[in-house]
Amino acid sequence: MSVRGIVDMVQISIDVPRGEAGYWSIIRDLDVGGPWTVRQICDRTNVSTSLVGRYVRRLKLAGIAQIVETRTACNVGGGNLPAAVIYRLAKRPLLAPRISPDGKVRPELGIEQLWRAMKMAKVFSPADLAEHCPDVAPGTVKAYLQALSAAGIVAGTPAAYRLVRNLGLQAPKILATKLVYDPNKKVVVGPSITFEVKP
Structure with a gap:
C-alpha cells in the first residue's frame, strides 16, 4: 500500500x-x-x-x-x-478604453466597428459593411466575414450574410496558434502559443 x-x-x-x-x-x-x-x-x-x-x-x-x-x-x-x-x-464605458500615452482616446478597431454594424443590421453584405465602416479596408471586411462564416457566427452568401450567433459586446478575434507537431506520433508536443492576427 x-x-x-x-x-x-x-x-x-x-x-x-x-x-x-x-x-x-x-x-x-x-x-x-x-x-x-x-x-x-x-x-x-x-x-x-x-x-x-x-x-x-x-x-x-x-x-x-x-x-x-x-x-x-x-x-x-x-x-x-x-x-x-x-x-x-469619472466615466464608466463597458469596454476598455483604448488610450494613447498622451491621454487621447484612440478610435475603435476595425473589427469592433464591423461587429457593431453586423449586430445592428439584420442582413448585410461586405459592401454594406464597408459603407457603414469606411475606415475599414474592403479586404479586411471580406476576410473577417469569411472567418466568422467558417466559425458559424454568420451564415448566408457573400451577397446576404446574417448574424446567427451574437457572442456579446466584444468583437470576436481571429487568432493564430504556433505549436510543435510530432509527425511520428501524430501529436502536438508542448504548449501552444496563440496570438491575434489581423483579418
Whole structure:
C-alpha cells in the first residue's frame, strides 16, 4: 500500500485578468465598491505596478479616472512606504478604453466597428459593411466575414450574410496558434502559443 504525502502537488489553471481589458474589468469591479489604488489592481493580476500604473495614468489623462485622495508616505519600521494615490472613475464605458500615452482616446478597431454594424443590421453584405465602416479596408471586411462564416457566427452568401450567433459586446478575434507537431506520433508536443492576427 502506498502512502500519500501530506502535501500533494496540484496543477491549477486559473484565468488571471491581464492586459488593458483585464485591468479595466478589475477597475470597474473595484470602483463599484468605492475608491481604489493601482496596488489593488496589481494584487488581482500579478502584474508589475509600473504596467498597471501606466494604464491608470492614461485613464487619468483622458479624464476617465480621477484622483480623489493622495496619502503621504510614512516611515514604518525604518523603511519608507510609498504614497498611495486613490482613484475613482469619472466615466464608466463597458469596454476598455483604448488610450494613447498622451491621454487621447484612440478610435475603435476595425473589427469592433464591423461587429457593431453586423449586430445592428439584420442582413448585410461586405459592401454594406464597408459603407457603414469606411475606415475599414474592403479586404479586411471580406476576410473577417469569411472567418466568422467558417466559425458559424454568420451564415448566408457573400451577397446576404446574417448574424446567427451574437457572442456579446466584444468583437470576436481571429487568432493564430504556433505549436510543435510530432509527425511520428501524430501529436502536438508542448504548449501552444496563440496570438491575434489581423483579418
